[in-house]
Amino acid sequence: MNASIQALEQRHVRRSLVSDRAFVLFIYLATLLFVATVLGLFAMLLLGSWTSIREFGFSFLWTSEWNPITGRFGALPMIYGTVVSSLTALVLAGIVGVFGAAYLADFAPRFISVPLSFLIELLAAVPSVVFGLWGLFVLAPVLRTVVDPFLQAHFGMVPLFSGPIFGSSLFTAGILLAIMIIPTISAISRDVIAAVIPEHREGSLALGVTRWETMWHVLLPGARSGIFGACILALGRAFGETIATTMVIGNKPAIAASLFAPSYTLASVVANEFTEATTDMYLSALIELGLLLFVVSMIVNAAARVLTWTLLRPSKGR
Amino acid sequence: MSSKFFSRRTILGSIVSAVLVGLLGMTVAAPALADTQLTGAGSTFVYPFFSKAFYEYSRKHTDVNVNYQSIGSGGGIQQFIARTVDFGASDVPMNADELKRAGAPVVQIPVALGGEAITYNLPVEIKAGLKLTREALADIYLGKIAKWNDPEIAKLNSQTTLPDLPIVVVHRSDGSGTTFIFTDFLSTVSSEWKEKVGTGKSVQWPAQSSVGGKGNEGVAGQVRQTPGAIGYVELAYVLENHMEQVLLQNVSGKYVACTEATVQAAAATKPDITPRDFSIVDRKGNDTWPIAGYTWAMLYADPTDKVRAKLTQDVLAWTVTEGQAIASSVDYVPLPRNVQASAKKALAQIHL
Numbered sequence: 310m311n312a313s314i315q316a317l318e319q320r321h322v323r324r325s326l327v328s329d330r331a332f333v334l335f336i337y338l339a340t341l342l343f344v345a346t347v348l349g350l351f352a353m354l355l356l357g358s359w360t361s362i363r364e365f366g367f368s369f370l371w372t373s374e375w376n377p378i379t380g381r382f383g384a385l386p387m388i389y390g391t392v393v394s395s396l397t398a399l400v401l402a403g404i405v406g407v408f409g410a411a412y413l414a415d416f417a418p419r420f421i422s423v424p425l426s427f428l429i430e431l432l433a434a435v436p437s438v439v440f441g442l443w444g445l446f447v448l449a450p451v452l453r454t455v456v457d458p459f460l461q462a463h464f465g466m467v468p469l470f471s472g473p474i475f476g477s478s479l480f481t482a483g484i485l486l487a488i489m490i491i492p493t494i495s496a497i498s499r500d501v502i503a504a505v506i507p508e509h510r511e512g513s514l515a516l517g518v519t520r521w522e523t524m525w526h527v528l529l530p531g532a533r534s535g536i537f538g539a540c541i542l543a544l545g546r547a548f549g550e551t552i553a554t555t556m557v558i559g560n561k562p563a564i565a566a567s568l569f570a571p572s573y574t575l576a577s578v579v580a581n582e583f584t585e586a587t588t589d590m591y592l593s594a595l596i597e598l599g600l601l602l603f604v605v606s607m608i609v610n611a612a613a614r615v616l617t618w619t620l621l622r623p624s625k626g627r
Numbered sequence: 628m629s630s631k632f633f634s635r636r637t638i639l640g641s642i643v644s645a646v647l648v649g650l651l652g653m654t655v656a657a658p659a660l661a662d663t664q665l666t667g668a669g670s671t672f673v674y675p676f677f678s679k680a681f682y683e684y685s686r687k688h689t690d691v692n693v694n695y696q697s698i699g700s701g702g703g704i705q706q707f708i709a710r711t712v713d714f715g716a717s718d719v720p721m722n723a724d725e726l727k728r729a730g731a732p733v734v735q736i737p738v739a740l741g742g743e744a745i746t747y748n749l750p751v752e753i754k755a756g757l758k759l760t761r762e763a764l765a766d767i768y769l770g771k772i773a774k775w776n777d778p779e780i781a782k783l784n785s786q787t788t789l790p791d792l793p794i795v796v797v798h799r800s801d802g803s804g805t806t807f808i809f810t811d812f813l814s815t816v817s818s819e820w821k822e823k824v825g826t827g828k829s830v831q832w833p834a835q836s837s838v839g840g841k842g843n844e845g846v847a848g849q850v851r852q853t854p855g856a857i858g859y860v861e862l863a864y865v866l867e868n869h870m871e872q873v874l875l876q877n878v879s880g881k882y883v884a885c886t887e888a889t890v891q892a893a894a895a896t897k898p899d900i901t902p903r904d905f906s907i908v909d910r911k912g913n914d915t916w917p918i919a920g921y922t923w924a925m926l927y928a929d930p931t932d933k934v935r936a937k938l939t940q941d942v943l944a945w946t947v948t949e950g951q952a953i954a955s956s957v958d959y960v961p962l963p964r965n966v967q968a969s970a971k972k973a974l975a976q977i978h979l
Contacts, residue, residue: 374831375831376830376831377802377827377828377829377830377831378824378826378827378830378831379825442848445845445848445849445852446848446852449852450852453852453853473793473836475795475838475853476849476852476853477838477840477849477852477853552841555800555841555845556840556841556845556848559838559839560800560838560839560840560841561837561838561839562831571837571838571839577800580801580841581800581801581802581829581839581841582801582802584671584698584699584700584701584702584801584802585699585700585701585801585802585803585828585829586701586802587701587704587725587828
C-alpha cells in the first residue's frame, strides 16, 4: 500500500520534471525564434537594399529627390513625413486617450464605462483601409473647409499653420492616425489606472482630497509607466500604418513648413511603388526605405524608453 | 488522475482522426479537378476585363481554368521571367533589358485597350465641357499655369468666366500603366515635359501644387474633394461614376471627349503596333482621343510544355477576338479589328 503510494509520487515527480524541462526548452525556442525573425528581417532588408546603399551612401538620408526615371533617390521627405505625422498623432491621441481612460477608469458610472470601453476597443478592429476611405471622403473635407481655416485664422503666424490648405495633408494624416491609435492608448491606460493600489486612492480620498486631485496627483503618477508603455505601442502602430496614411497624406515627396501641405511616409512609398518597380536600383531604393522605417522606429522607440526611464526615476518628496 | 489522462487522450485522438479524415477527403476530392489550371499574373488595370473574360471562357471550355493574379505589371514581368506563370500581363511591353533577362524569345500581344479622361472640379456654372489644348494641359501639369483664370485657359473658354482659383494637380501615387500612358502623352506634346520629367509609371511631378491619390478611386476622390483640382482617370472609372471630363483638343485641332468611340478611333490609326513601337497617344484624326494605350500579354515563343502553351494560346486568341465583346460590358474599349488580326498573327508565331 505504502509502496504503491510512493511509486505514484515518484512517477509524479518525474513527470513534472520532464514537463518542466519541455516547458523551459519551449520558452527558449520561442525567444530564439523571435530574435531570429528580427535579425533575419534586418539582414534581408540590408541585403535587398545593398545596391542602393552602395550607390547613394549616406546621401540617401538627406537628399530630397525621388525620381524613378533618372534613378536618383533620397529619403529625407519621407523620413520627415513619417516622424511628423506619427508625432502629431501621438500628441493628440495621448491627450485624448489618457483623459478618456481617466474618465472610464474612475469617473464614469458602470453603465457608461462598460459599453464605452467596448466601443473604443471595437475601433481597434476596424480595417485601416476603411479608416483611409473615411479619412479621404469625410475627414479631409471637414478639415479643409472648417478646421484648417479656423486654425489658420487664429494661429496663422506659426509656420506650422501657414500656407495654402490642402485636404490631403500631413495634418489630416496625423489626425486620422490619432483616431486609429486612441483605442490602444485608452484601453491600456484605463487598465493601468484601475490597477493602481486601492489603498493609495482610498488614502487620498480619506485625506479629503477631491476626486480630480486624486486622479492628477495619485492615480496618473502611479500609472505613469503603463501609460508611457501604451504610448510607445501606439507610436509603433502609427509608424507602420500604410494604407490609411496613403489615402490622406497627399503622397508628395517634399518637405514643407506647414502641416497643411501634402507629404509622404516611408511605408506609403513602398506600398505605392513596390509592385511596379522594375529596375534593380529602384527596387533596392524601396527596400532601403523599409530598412529606414525599421531603423527610425527603433531609434524613436529607444528614445521614448530613455525618456520614460528619466521621467520615471523615483523622485524624492513624492 | 488517470481518467483525466484518458479524456485528454480521447480529445487528442479525435483531433488526429479528424485531420486524417480531412486529408483523406482531400485526396478523394482531388481527381475532380482534372481540368488544366493555367496561371497568369501582372497588370491590375486589365484585371476586371480578364476575370470576366476568363470566366466566360471556362464556361465554354470546361476543361480549362485560368487563374489570373493582379499583382501589378512589374510583378507580372518578374514572374514571367522566373517562368512561374503561363503568361504575364503588363501595361507597358517588356523592354530590351527585361527581354534579355527572360533569356528566350518572347511573343508580346496587345490584349486590352484603355483610354484616360481628364476630370476636374470647378463650381457648378462651368461644369459642362471645359475646353483645354494639349499645350495648356502640359503647362498645367508642369505648374506653369497655376490658376483657372489664366489667360491661356480663359481664351479657350470665352463663353464662361473662370474663377480665380488655384489649380491643384492630381496624379496617381502608385506606380501604374495609367501614369505611363499619361506621361507618354505629355512627353509627346511638350518638349519641356520630355526633358524635365520624362515618361514612366512613377515620375517626379514638377507642379508646386500637386497631390497624389492611390488608384483611380484615390485620384477621383481627391478631385471630387478639392475645388480647383484636375486629374487623369481611366475611362471606365469616369463613365461608371458620371464624372465631368475635359474636352481636349487633339492634334488635328478638334475638341473631343474621351469615349469608347474616340479611343478606338485613335487605336485604329495604328494597326501595326509592335512591342517596340506601341504608343498610340496624340494620333491624327478628327475623332481621335489623344490619351490611350494597350495592355500587353507575354508568352514564350519556344515553350517547354507544349500542351499548356497550346491551351494558353487558345485562351488568348479567344480573348483578343471574340472575348473583346466582353470588354465594352465592363467599360473597356474593344481592340479595333485590324489590331485583333495582328495580335492573332503574333500568337501564331509560338512554336508548338
